[in-house]
Amino acid sequence: MIKEFLRRITKNSHDNHAPITPSITADITSAYTLIPIDFHGGGIGKRINSEDGTLEAADGTTMTTFKVYHIQEGDIVEVINKNYEFKLATYREGPADHLIYTYCYQSEENWTIYNNDFIEDDNYLQTYTSKKDTYIRIQLRRCDKGTININLDTEPVIHIKSPKTARITKAAVPYPCKTFFADEIRKTATAILKEKEAIRAEGKDTITLALLADTHYVMGGTFEDTLSNLKAVHSQAPFDAVLHLGDLTDGMSTKAVARDFSQIVLDGLRELGTPVYPVIGNHDTNYFKGNPDVLTEEEQAAMYLQDIGQANPRYYVDFEDIGLRLIIFNSFDSKEKVRYGFNDRDVSFLEDTLSKTPKTTKVLVCAHVPLLPKMHYWSKEIRNHEKILALIQKHNEKHGTILGYVHGHNHSDQINTEYGFPIVSIGCNKLEYFTDYKPEGSVTYERKMCDETQDLWDALIITPSRNRLAFIRFGAGEDRVVENPL
Structure with missing residues (x-):
């Protein structure tokens, strides 16, 4: 099952100057629900800082999500465009105490805690199956390591597949009352x-x-x-x-x-x-x-x-x-x-x-x-x-x-x-x-x-x-x- 932080984003933008965020949809040809990944706030020319898990400026050969996504066991992250490959940084439940008990606004509006597991090397993937409940940020590059030149709003590159038995629609799994x-x-x-x-x-x-x-x-x-x-x-x-x-x-x-x-x-x-x-x-x-x-x-x-x-x-x-x-x-x-x-x-x-x-x-x-x-x-x-x-x-x-x-x-x-x-x-x-x-x-x-x-x-x-x-x-x-x- 997947619980994306952004699961309630609407299908249509109310900002005429902003791209439309795609909605979560069921893939009727397979046993999965497809959850699109967007690059709002991140995108081309951004990469993951291995020290603290935040975004930092890079050249045009990488692109990274601003948002972090919550995935659970069995969820699959995979590229749609096979010219691309990716690496993941993972995060866990927060927040750190200073975000509650001091006047502090986290710079990326993110209360998860980085697991210090991102290594910048050539071990990129085209598919990844999650073995546990975790949060991820995704960094991508071209397989040929060339400059990225696509329209991220119209050309999907990567998505998450979640078992359909766990989630059919955005409202299929009620949020549990604590x-x-x-x-x-x-x-x-x-x-x-x-x-x-x-x-x-x-x-x-x-x-x-x-x-x-x-x-x-x-x-x-x-x-x-x-x-x-x-x-x-x-x-x-x-x-x-x-x-x-x-x-x-x-x-x-x-x-x-x-x-x-x-x-x-x-x-x-x-x-x-x-x-x-x-x-x-x-x-x-x-x-x-x-x-x-x-x-x-x-x-x-x-x-x-x-x-x-x-x-x-x-x-x-x-x-x-x-x-x-x-x-x-x-x-x-x-x-x-x-x-x-x-x-x-x-x-x-x-x-x-x-x-x-x-x-x-x-x-x-x-x-x-x-x-x-x-x-x-x-x-x-x-x-x-x-x-x-x-x-x-x-x-x-x-x-x-x-x-x-x-x-x-x-x-x-x-x-x-x-x-x-x-x-x-x-x-x-x-x-x-x-x-x-x-x-x-x-x-x-x-x-x-x-x-x-x-x-x-x-x-x-x-x-x-x-x-x-x-x-x-x-x-x-x-x-x-x-x-x-x-």
Whole structure:
């Protein structure tokens, strides 16, 4: 059986300038499923560094995958084009402790650990059968050692064959739920049902959102566990929609890799069968650590929002049956001198949307970056925060319908109620635990691999008629309830 890290990549690219990633397909002529290998982020002129297993520049006679693939016993790696041959580097489950317990973004968005087994010699292969569960990165060359001159997007060179009895389609083998999450799944589902039953007993209506922030998808990370837990809770206490508050990926590689990794997250969340509403975070712009391959706003919308029919990162969602509007807008612009905050288009959008919101409709404002500079460690300014704050306060004073402002980005929990409505920060879904680089007054909960604190997300139960937000925490942290008296 094979579990490719990238098994949820969609068939079609949402980035018109990026190549289409092929999908996993069943080979009806044999007893195997064929898993294509792509070279997004790697490619011609890259090779494996034998010291640390990372990619490094090379001449045009080698090409290497950026992504690592998880293969299991019986899986076969083989060239399709017999003019090529390959070598493998192998990796094992991680992550290294420093990736959890310090402020650190792995440069290749890869949490597996290199096995120090790559030797640059002439022992290249054209086929390899795996004898164990491992992770691989693949380096190829021409058999004649000449310069490689092919179009990797249209000319397949290599694939993995997996026994069809183990896997027929991408969804054939369910991801196993980890036993150490079992109690947390039951506890969270029970808490959701109790909250909804209590509100229903008062004759009030609710809506339940799966609420996540800062997933920062990496190869060998823990998102598959998060998705498994979301599905398990959803099966017992259903969600009405998913709201992701931004930073699907680290944003340190190419646009093609950003698309592939973000689609793993978004396609996974869509497997719940509910609408998924993304907020675009600063890392989602693919602007981090000096990455030159920055996404334009149009590319961001095409990559993250096409599934819900939105053409830009400012939009709203109405739940008319319970009188609720989610207002979602941008909070980072890499082109601005003060990058964190709200540009003039964001301000105009919020002003126009609030002015056209029915006066009895309750409003939850959603962004990635916090509204207040004092709730933000990384800069002393939040661009145009005074204008956004004034718009929200004015609407609330006039109608009393602002439920709150919810955001991610800080990787910590916090609630501020000084301004007439709650400003609520959500901790990070990414497995991470350190207390520095956080705003004063925020709370960071201890996290550990392989227990319930490995995961972190909320079930947000909204009762508009009571101005009530109930955050039911899964994993590290505590439940929180906010009721805006206005």
